[in-house]
Amino acid sequence: MELVTLADIRTAADHIAGVAVRTPLLPAWWAGTDLWLKPEGLQPIGSFKLRGAYNTVASLPEEKRRAGIIAHSSGNHAQAAAYSARAFGVPCVVVMPNVAVPMKVEATRALGAEVILVPPPERDDVMAKIAQERGLNRVPPFDHPDVIAGQGTIGLEIVADLPDVDVVLVPVGGGGLASGVASAIKALRPAAAVIGVEPALAADAADSLSSGELRKWPTEQTYRTIADGLRTNLSELTFAHLSERLDGMVTVSEDEILDAMTRMVRGSRVLVEPSGAVATAAYLHHRAELPQGRTAAVVSGGNADPKLLADVFV
Amino acid sequence: MELVTLADIRTAADHIAGVAVRTPLLPAWWAGTDLWLKPEGLQPIGSFKLRGAYNTVASLPEEKRRAGIIAHSSGNHAQAAAYSARAFGVPCVVVMPNVAVPMKVEATRALGAEVILVPPPERDDVMAKIAQERGLNRVPPFDHPDVIAGQGTIGLEIVADLPDVDVVLVPVGGGGLASGVASAIKALRPAAAVIGVEPALAADAADSLSSGELRKWPTEQTYRTIADGLRTNLSELTFAHLSERLDGMVTVSEDEILDAMTRMVRGSRVLVEPSGAVATAAYLHHRAELPQGRTAAVVSGGNADPKLLADVFV
Incomplete structure (x- = not known):
C-alpha cells in the first residue's frame, strides 16, 4: 500500500x-518544563479536521470541484467540509444522522451547507444516491491520502516551532490525524518518538497494532467513552501508516481525560473536547510509559x- | 516627551x-467576514502583559538584572513579572494587596515569585523600601517605554498576518497596550485606524483624549466596571502616545462586554476575561461608530x- 510522503504533506x-x-x-x-500544547480548537471550526478536508477539496481538479462536495458526519468533519466548500464557493451537502446534536446541525448550516438528516442505517445509501445525482465529490473523514496529508501539516508545524522535539503525543480515532502527524515527524526528525493515545474504552488501535492485524471493536464497546471523536476504528490505509510509522500506543481512562480537560x-x-484531551492526559498520568524529553501534545479540538x-x- | 519608535518595538x-x-x-x-481576533490569553500567563514585562527585564544591563526585579500588581502584571524573572533565573518580589484574589496570589507564587501581601495604602512605601534594601529593579505595569515597546509587538504581528488591515481595536486601561499597538500600526500602516475601547464606566481615556488634557477618574467610579484590568487611569506617558497616535475611542456597556465574552x-x-472582551464588544455592538474594513480586535487576556x-x- 502506498503511504503518504513528506512531499504530499508539504x-x-x-x-x-x-x-x-x-x-x-x-x-x-503548569504541567512541567517540557510539555507544549498544539491547540487545534483554535481552527475556525474548532478542530484539526479543517486541514484534511480543505486539502482534499483543494486537490480536486477545478472542473470537478465546481460541482461541489458531499460528506457524512455527526460532528467536526461536517463543519470542516462546509467551511472548505464555502472557502471555494462551491456547494456542500452534509448527510448527518437524525440523532445528531442540534447545535452541530445548526453550526453546519450556518456555514452554508445543505444538511440532510437521515436515520443512521440509511446514511451510506442516501449519500451514494445524492452524490450520483448531483455529481458531488466525496470528502471522507479520514480514509484518504489527501486527508492524511492535510492532518500531517500539524507535524510540520511542530518541528518548525520545536526543532528538538523528542516526543509527539497524538490522539487516535480513525487514525487520519495520527497517520499524518507520524508521517511528517518521522520524515523530518526520525529520532523523535510518535505515540498514539486513545481511551481504554476504545482501544481498537492499540489492539490492532499490538496484534499486527486490523481489529475492529463493536460500537457497543467504543461508544462507552466520552471521547466521541475517538470511537471510530482504523481503516486499512490508516492501519498501514500507523504500523509503519508509530512508535507506540498509550491508553487513558475516562477520569484522566476529564482531569486533563480541567487542567488545560x-x-x-x-x-x-474530551477527544482533544487524551494526549495531554497521557503526559499527565502515564509519564512512566512514555519516552522522556521535550514533548508536544496535539490537542485536536475544542467542540x-x-x-x-x-x-x-x- | 519622547515616544516609543518602531525600532524600539522591533x-x-x-x-x-x-x-x-x-x-x-x-x-x-461567526461575527462577520472581516473580523479577526488576536488571542493574548494564550500567553503562558494568560495575558499580553508578558510582552512588556519581559522586554523590560531583557532591556536591563545584565549586571543590574542579576539583582532581581520587583513589581506591584493585583493581577496579570504580577504573573508577567514572575514569569519573566523565572525565564532569566533572577529573583522576583511581587507586592500584592492583602485583598487580592487568593488564586492570583497562588499563581504568582507557583511561578517562583516571593509575594508580599500589604494593606493597599502601604503598597508604595513597602515597595520602595524593599527595592532599596535589596537593590531590585522596578518593572512597572504600563508607565515605561520598554513596557510600551513590548506591548507594541502585538501590532507588528497583526500587520505581518493581515497586511491589509484597516482597523485595529484595542482595550485601554493604563494605556500601555494601546500606546504600543498604535505606535506599531501607525508606523507600518498609517492608513489603518487604531481605535481604543474602554468600558463606559471607566471612560477616563475617552474623557482625556476628547478634552485634550489628562483626566483621572476616581476609583469609586472606575471600580464599577467588571473589566478589572481597565479601571486604571492613563499616565502622562501613555496620554502622550495616545494623543498623537490613536484615531479615536469607543466605549462599551457592561452587558456588551458579557455578550462578547459569551460569543467569543x-x-x-x-x-x-472581561477586560479582554471590550474590543470585540465594540465590533459587535458599535459597528456604526467604527471605520469599516478588515478589523483586528486585540483580546488582551483570559484570566x-x-x-x-x-x-x-x-
Whole structure:
C-alpha cells in the first residue's frame, strides 16, 4: 500500500495556508518544563479536521470541484467540509444522522451547507444516491491520502516551532490525524518518538497494532467513552501508516481525560473536547510509559458540550 | 516627551521571541467576514502583559538584572513579572494587596515569585523600601517605554498576518497596550485606524483624549466596571502616545462586554476575561461608530474567574 510522503504533506501545507490557522505551540509550564500544547480548537471550526478536508477539496481538479462536495458526519468533519466548500464557493451537502446534536446541525448550516438528516442505517445509501445525482465529490473523514496529508501539516508545524522535539503525543480515532502527524515527524526528525493515545474504552488501535492485524471493536464497546471523536476504528490505509510509522500506543481512562480537560482550561485557557484531551492526559498520568524529553501534545479540538465545559471549569 | 519608535518595538520583538507566544489571528467567521481576533490569553500567563514585562527585564544591563526585579500588581502584571524573572533565573518580589484574589496570589507564587501581601495604602512605601534594601529593579505595569515597546509587538504581528488591515481595536486601561499597538500600526500602516475601547464606566481615556488634557477618574467610579484590568487611569506617558497616535475611542456597556465574552467562547473557543472582551464588544455592538474594513480586535487576556466563565458559557 502506498503511504503518504513528506512531499504530499508539504503540498497540503501550501494548500491550507491562509485558510487553516497556523496554531502556535503553547508552553504548559503548569504541567512541567517540557510539555507544549498544539491547540487545534483554535481552527475556525474548532478542530484539526479543517486541514484534511480543505486539502482534499483543494486537490480536486477545478472542473470537478465546481460541482461541489458531499460528506457524512455527526460532528467536526461536517463543519470542516462546509467551511472548505464555502472557502471555494462551491456547494456542500452534509448527510448527518437524525440523532445528531442540534447545535452541530445548526453550526453546519450556518456555514452554508445543505444538511440532510437521515436515520443512521440509511446514511451510506442516501449519500451514494445524492452524490450520483448531483455529481458531488466525496470528502471522507479520514480514509484518504489527501486527508492524511492535510492532518500531517500539524507535524510540520511542530518541528518548525520545536526543532528538538523528542516526543509527539497524538490522539487516535480513525487514525487520519495520527497517520499524518507520524508521517511528517518521522520524515523530518526520525529520532523523535510518535505515540498514539486513545481511551481504554476504545482501544481498537492499540489492539490492532499490538496484534499486527486490523481489529475492529463493536460500537457497543467504543461508544462507552466520552471521547466521541475517538470511537471510530482504523481503516486499512490508516492501519498501514500507523504500523509503519508509530512508535507506540498509550491508553487513558475516562477520569484522566476529564482531569486533563480541567487542567488545560485552568492552566492554559485552552478549551478542549474530551477527544482533544487524551494526549495531554497521557503526559499527565502515564509519564512512566512514555519516552522522556521535550514533548508536544496535539490537542485536536475544542467542540465540547458547553455544559460539560462549564462543569470541568469550576 | 519622547515616544516609543518602531525600532524600539522591533528590538522588543527580538527580546520576547521564544518566550512570549507568537499568537495567531483567528478569523471570527461567526461575527462577520472581516473580523479577526488576536488571542493574548494564550500567553503562558494568560495575558499580553508578558510582552512588556519581559522586554523590560531583557532591556536591563545584565549586571543590574542579576539583582532581581520587583513589581506591584493585583493581577496579570504580577504573573508577567514572575514569569519573566523565572525565564532569566533572577529573583522576583511581587507586592500584592492583602485583598487580592487568593488564586492570583497562588499563581504568582507557583511561578517562583516571593509575594508580599500589604494593606493597599502601604503598597508604595513597602515597595520602595524593599527595592532599596535589596537593590531590585522596578518593572512597572504600563508607565515605561520598554513596557510600551513590548506591548507594541502585538501590532507588528497583526500587520505581518493581515497586511491589509484597516482597523485595529484595542482595550485601554493604563494605556500601555494601546500606546504600543498604535505606535506599531501607525508606523507600518498609517492608513489603518487604531481605535481604543474602554468600558463606559471607566471612560477616563475617552474623557482625556476628547478634552485634550489628562483626566483621572476616581476609583469609586472606575471600580464599577467588571473589566478589572481597565479601571486604571492613563499616565502622562501613555496620554502622550495616545494623543498623537490613536484615531479615536469607543466605549462599551457592561452587558456588551458579557455578550462578547459569551460569543467569543462559543464561536471561537477563546476564553476571555472581561477586560479582554471590550474590543470585540465594540465590533459587535458599535459597528456604526467604527471605520469599516478588515478589523483586528486585540483580546488582551483570559484570566477570568472560573465561576464567571462557566456562567457566560451555558
